[in-house]
Amino acid sequence: MSESSHNYKLTIAYDGTHYCGWQIQPNGLSIQEIMQEKIHCITREKITLIGSGRTDAGVHALGQVANFHTSHPLNLFRFLGSLNSLLPKDIRLLNIVEVPKKFHAQYSPTGKIYHYHLHLEPVINPFTRLYSLHVKEKIDLILLKECAAMFLGTHDFTAFSNQSHLGSASRDPVRTIYRLDIIEQPGGVRMEFEGDGFLYKMVRNMVGTLLEIAMGKWAKEKLLEILTSKDRRNAGQAVPSHGLFLMKVLY
Secondary structure (H helix, E strand, C coil): CCCCCCCEEEEEEEEEEHHCCCCCCCCCCHHHEEEEEHHHHHHHCCCCCEEEECCCCCCCCEEEEEEECCCCCCHHHHHHHHHHHHHHCCCCEEEEEEEEECCCCCCCCCEEEEEEEEEEECCCCCCCCCHHHHHCCCCHHHHHHHHHHCCCCCEEHHCCCCCCCCCHHHCCCCEEEEEEEEEECCCEEEEEEEECCCCHHHHHHHHHHHHHHCCCCCCCCHHHHHHHHHHHCCCCCCCCCCEEEEEECCC
């Protein structure tokens, strides 16, 4: 990074339905790949777009954050319009600002907010089917809220992380959940997760486990047993990705 470089922070929204996720993959089209290519068309510089973290295939975002460096300053108003004119309609740049050179989208966050949407009525709305999980079995909402509260605080979340032997989970699987609210909305509920960070597939594994209990398949007491076991095999199956939204990255 040169002394004369400029660092830009981007806030991005996307519908993840047709993508392999945020991160560049050898066997699929990613958000990161598309955005890097289109930014290059404007800046004419080879840039590396750094995301706050990867979202998996099918996961959506209303507040993904990324940053990149350029050697020349940008006209931000013009850049916003130009990039959105080049991007596919299911990816949008919401905002761009210049930030200090030390800002790093992946390493600077202090927390993240995710939402997971559950549709609980017998028939799903066709206009929300790509953005919420249709739960066909009856669930106990009171029990769901009681069990959600058991995740609050600081815990070792190894049991709720896929590939816990890799990446950040292998270095430090301890995370703090500040808030896990169950908010009723038309057709069902959304689960709002706020924490200092999340391990790979942690949110989806937590939702899957909570649903098992709320459906009456597991006893409430099993949740703490799973948490303390630090064994992914004991937790519930991960729910599908299409109900998950990255809402905001906190800095």
